[in-house]
Every structure is written in structure tokens, then in C-alpha cells.
Amino acid sequence: MREELFEYYRYSVTNTMADGGHEENRPHPQNLQGLLHMAIEAGTESGTPNQTEQMSVERRQWLQEAMNRAFAGQADEVQQIKHCLQELGSKIENDTEDEEKRKERALELLADLCENLDNAADFCKLSGMHLLLNSYLNCPEAELRWRAADLIGICSQNVPFVQETALSLAAIKKLLQLLDLDCSDVVRVKALFAISCLVREQEAGLVEFLKEDGFSVLMRAMQSDVLKLKVKSAFLLQNLLLSHPEHKGTLCSMGMVHQLVSLLRTEHSPFHEHVLGALCSLVADFPQGVAECRNPDLAFEEFLKGRCQLVQKQEEFQEELEYCERLLRTCFQNLSEDGSMDR
Structure with a gap:
């Protein structure tokens, strides 16, 4: 549905540009509400008396219906996030495989949902980041630890609010400990992914990384026997050197x-x-x-x-x-x- 709406936005803006509009001055929509405003605005601009292809009543009706469905879907996704957090927040009563699998599925679903930036922010506002960092990074099951680390990284990508929340909860220190000491190779790789999302283009994250001697941890990761971990550690080191040459000394x-x-x-x-x-x-x-x-x-x-x-x-x-x-x-x-x- 979102793809259809953005396609419609592109269509409307293209028509505006054909009449001499200035798309480069138009701010890009950051969410569905912004998309609705921009699509209607673009369609209105394109509907001048000289414009041969105005926004028809049918197109406006289609857009409104599409937005209604999309907003309903967004609300449904928030409910799914809440349901997953309820599952993750419940204690494992009988230590059964079924209970662990339910939590794995909840983390997997959250990883899919939080690819959307709005959902990532909602997840954080609902105390999801607190739950991951204070409970799931320390749980005995490696499957849950790596999924938690992966979800931290997914949520933190390009979302300053989520990054700030994670950093306030000592995320860098906890993730570096996993990268350096965890017995599971998958957990270590996912912890490195989350660290990368919190320190690249994030000054406060880099400060915490340096405070916790992150470069030494990266060096030890490059000396491991895990090829993926070695490659990703070297790649992060290279990127940090490019963006922060002041740390070369x-x-x-x-x-x-x-x-x-x-x-x-x-x-x-x-x-x-x-x-x-x-x-x-x-x-x-x-x-x-x-x-x-x-x-x-x-x-x-x-x-x-x-x-x-x-x-x-x-x-x-x-x-x-x-x-x-x-x-x-x-x-x-x-x-x-x-x-x-x-x-």
C-alpha cells in the first residue's frame, strides 16, 4: 500500500514539474500523513486550467481510500508491537521450548515491523528498547540474545530518538561486552551490527564507544576465527577512520x-x-x-x-x-x- 501511495505522489509531482513546478523545493514526506498532504497538494498544483490531466474525482477518491487503508494498517502494526512486547514481558513459567519459541517469533515479527522508522520509534516509546537492553541481551538462550541485538540495530538505524534512548541505557557498553565475550558467533556478529548503527554518524555513540575502549574490542574481533565478524569489524574501523580522522593518533x-x-x-x-x-x-x-x-x-x-x-x-x-x-x-x-x- 505504501508503495502505491508513493507512486501516486511521484505521478502528481511529475505533472507539477511538467507545468514548471519546483519539485526540488518541496520537502519530502517523512510519514503517511505527510504523504497525504504532499500528494493532494501536488495534485492540486497540477490541476490548473491549462493542465490537461487534472486530478479527477475518481483519483481523489482512490487516494482517500488508500490512505484510510494505510492508516488502518499502521494502527494495526502498533497493536502488533504492543502484543509482541506483552509476550516478551511475560516470564517463562515452565522453561518450555514452546515458551521460548513464542518469544523468538515475537522478536522476529518486531524486526520486520521496525524496519519502518515510525514503528521503530513507537517500539521505543513503548519501552521496547529498555526491555531488550535490560533483559534480553542477558538471557541464557543465544537465539534470544542475537535476535535482541539485531532488533536494537534495526530500530537504531537513522532514528536519532531511538539512538538517544539506547545510549541512555548504556547500550554501547553492553553490546561491546557481547561482541568481546559472548560464546555465540551469531550473537557477536549481531552485537557488532547494533554497535555500528549506534556509532556511525552518531557523535554521542562514538563518545561512548571510545570511553569503553571500543577500538580494542574491534581489534580483538578482527583476530577471531569468524570470517564475517572479521570482515565487518574491519569495515567498521575503515568507516570510522574516514568519518573521524581525528582518532588516527x-x-x-x-x-x-x-x-x-x-x-x-x-x-x-x-x-x-x-x-x-x-x-x-x-x-x-x-x-x-x-x-x-x-x-x-x-x-x-x-x-x-x-x-x-x-x-x-x-x-x-x-x-x-x-x-x-x-x-x-x-x-x-x-x-x-x-x-x-x-x-
């Missing part, structure tokens, strides 16, 4: 360059592409990072040249090759030129 003082290079010396895998990407971000416009890479004990220049030879004819590793070549240029090109001049 902290990472260098932690020995991050040495640790990343040591990871590259493990058996070759797709994970290495992301490690090299993180190193590229770390040394870009940062002389201290370049100096660390030039440390003779690392023999990093020789390693990069060897890796270029290994992957240069393999199409699936072309991005890795580009990272290696970029590191050679950034860290060693001047050294090679100076050496040639000396000789």
Missing part, C-alpha cells in the same frame, strides 16, 4: 598499524581487502601512520609488492590490488625515489 599509539599488518600475514582471504582498506584510511594525510608503515621491522613494502604479484591477474581481488598500490604510493614512493637519487 589514538589508533597508532595502540599499535594498530602493526596489528593490521600482522593480520595481513595470515592465510590469504577476502578479509584482507578490508584490512588494507583500513590501513589506507589510517595513513591518508597522516604522517605518523606513514612512518609506522615504514618501520623496517614490518618489511611492509616487500609484503605489498608480493601481494600485488599474487592478486594482479585475479579479477576478484582487484580492489585489494588497488589498496596495495595506494599504500605503496603513499608510504614508499618517495623513499624509492630518494634511494634512486642517492645511488
